[in-house]
Amino acid sequence: MANESFGNEGGTGSRNSNFTSSVDLSTSLDSSVQTRIFKIIVIGDSNVGKTCLTFRFTGGSFPEKTEATIGVDFREKAVEIEGEKIKVQVWDTAGQERFRKSMVEHYYRNVHAVVFVYDVTKMASFQNLKTWIQECNGHRVSPTVPRVLVGNKCDLVSHIQVPSNTALKFADAHNMLLFETSAKDPKESQNVDSIFMCLACRLKAQKSLLYRDVEREDGRVRLSQETDVKSNCPC
Ligand SMILES: Nc1nc2c(ncn2[C@@H]2O[C@H](COP(=O)(O)OP(=O)(O)OP(=O)(O)O)[C@@H](O)[C@H]2O)c(=O)[nH]1
Numbered sequence: 001m002a003n004e005s006f007g008n009e010g011g012t013g014s015r016n017s018n019f020t021s022s023v024d025l026s027t028s029l030d031s032s033v034q035t036r037i038f039k040i041i042v043i044g045d046s047n048v049g050k051t052c053l054t055f056r057f058t059g060g061s062f063p064e065k066t067e068a069t070i071g072v073d074f075r076e077k078a079v080e081i082e083g084e085k086i087k088v089q090v091w092d093t094a095g096q097e098r099f100r101k102s103m104v105e106h107y108y109r110n111v112h113a114v115v116f117v118y119d120v121t122k123m124a125s126f127q128n129l130k131t132w133i134q135e136c137n138g139h140r141v142s143p144t145v146p147r148v149l150v151g152n153k154c155d156l157v158s159h160i161q162v163p164s165n166t167a168l169k170f171a172d173a174h175n176m177l178l179f180e181t182s183a184k185d186p187k188e189s190q191n192v193d194s195i196f197m198c199l200a201c202r203l204k205a206q207k208s209l210l211y212r213d214v215e216r217e218d219g220r221v222r223l224s225q226e227t228d229v230k231s232n233c234p235c
């Protein structure tokens, strides 16, 4: 999938950020209600399979060939949860320091959820999670922003280095759900989907992101309304 330009940040969907009057604002809110956008970032060492996981979720297949991500690739998928259409905007970040350093601030800005990925066949990628979590915390990501842990490449059964119970303990200690999966194995595709769907369900169940987003887009608008939405999220 081709890289999209970074200028797309927050610019997709039906929201209109040029509010000029209260009439415009209500119109924008109406259209925003139809398509909320949840920004989910995917973080972890280079080569753990971030690009393949995001590709599997948004495109439904495993890419034949990938190259190291430079900066960020955006992928989007429209989903429907309890009758509401939601756009899941996945930020596939670069694992290599030299390809990410100028972008890190942008990754974490206004993020709604974080997916930490390690490679089950590479212990170092699991041990490095501590560093990735520190980076995330260092960018003032609120503790209310949901985070999940993903162990990828489970299809390589005979090469597994990170035992499930070790990963589970780590996930529990950091208040995260653990998903062990494979971007490659088509039989695991539902499991890959459930990573992002679970987060989208949780976000939907949280206080309305919509009004907080509006606040950000126009410094003049200060809405205090927040709505609680009940959800049947299985996780
Ligand atoms: N066997 C197996 N290989 C995988 C899986 N997911 C990814 N790979 C392979 O792992 C390599 C790296 O995958 P990428 O998705 O490009 O890794 P990345 O985390 O995006 O790497 P950076 O962009 O450098 O941060 C590629 O050769 C993929 O084919 C998986 O589930 N199983």
Ligand SMILES: [Mg+2]
Pocket: 050, 051, 052, 067, 068, 069, 092, 093, 094, 095
């Ligand atoms: Mg990549």
